[in-house]
Amino acid sequence: MARLLKGLAASLGIAHGKVKIIESAEDHFKFREGDVLVTRITDPTMTVLMNRASAIVCDIGGLTSHPAIVSREMGIPCVVATKEATKKLKDGMEVTVNGTTGEVHG
């Protein structure tokens, strides 16, 4: 598997799932349990999705941004500050998110 992205390792663990790019509320319908939530930065409108996600990947954010904090609480991997997750990843892609190293492979 090739490394697609590198960012900040914000929450430990490794998870595998389908990418779903979430840019607005109109995208929420497509998100399924176990999908990888990929977005510029999470916000509270995505709370239901975050509770279903196997991993979270964001374009921006720091080690103590919202997605990092809640991912650690939920025990799912999270990578932030990738700069281009929402551009490089596509809906339906199968990826492996490594929140311990801050990498996304596909």
Place this chain on the structure above:
Amino acid sequence: MEPLAKCMDELPWMEEWLDSLAIGMANMDEGTWAPFDCFQFFPYGSDLWLEKLGHAERRLQEKGVSYEDLADLFLGPLMLRTEMQFAFFDVKASGIERSKGLGVLDFLHNILKAKCVKDVPGFYSSWVHTEKEIQTIVKHTPWKKGSADIGREIGKLMNSCASLSWSSHSDYHYTNFYENHGPYPIGEHVLLVRQFPNLKPVELWKEAEGYAYDRITIYTMYRKQVEIHLDWVNHLTAKQSLPENLAKYAVNINGKWSDVKHTRKARETIAETAAEQFERFSNLPFEDVKQKMLEMRGYNFKELFEKAGMDWKPSQEMRERVRGKELLPKYMPVLKNAEEGRKWWRRFYDLNDAFFPRQLKTIRYKH
């Protein structure tokens, strides 16, 4: 702004405070703050806010209210530390008379000292319970056995409650309504208490009257190898997975101890409420967002202002100051790494350092 001479003599705790603050700030990304970067907004009313706090202090002193009594009005150190951070900024931004600015900072710090049992600057904890109180929690909480699955469910409940707090109070003023207390070492375990005491802020949002959940407290005991750390602004990091290390837990919802089935129902409902509330806040016209931000800051101090016989809501002058105003220009430089970030933020707040972003120097009011 010229450095405040002799500041160190008057605020002997400042150096340690700045160290803790800078570490926490360096891990943040100001580009993610909602609804906007507060430092592009606060300077419009920095002087008025500091004067209001100073006035409250004088009235409370006249009434003979102790710092311990004031500390009881706050959930924990988080809100006091956050507001102190903002007050440091307000002192630099406003050009307020030096003694007034330092007086407000010392006032807040004295309440913070009365609130914290240990670690006042917040290098590693939010330690608000005495040893006796901790033992009481351990002894009298109706603990249930934890597991990784339950740990994940607890995490989802926390996510839902935290999301509702952020969407009701913004990223800046949720701090009297959501806090982690601990971590408290208990033998081979560590105790963390997550508090959400007011999930229905009806004074800010009338829609909150219809919310199903009012207050939630989550008690968790983790195996100590998880190594939990809380920074000065209560952000939690851990060396190992929280859910995988959950040994025991208890959840109190609206005053009743709950099982996992009820916890799941609560987190689903609260998650939907959080989404609706954030949409409501985000869809407000910009002028209303600014007014709401002023209200949120005052609401955080509601009980203190009421104890001083003052109105917590923003004054007409505060409201007029921000009407029709755009946010001040962006001011953050590109920082290469956390070390650079720590140095920059330290200088940003340091009252002994003349540094202040020129983009935020627009507003200077005379007193």
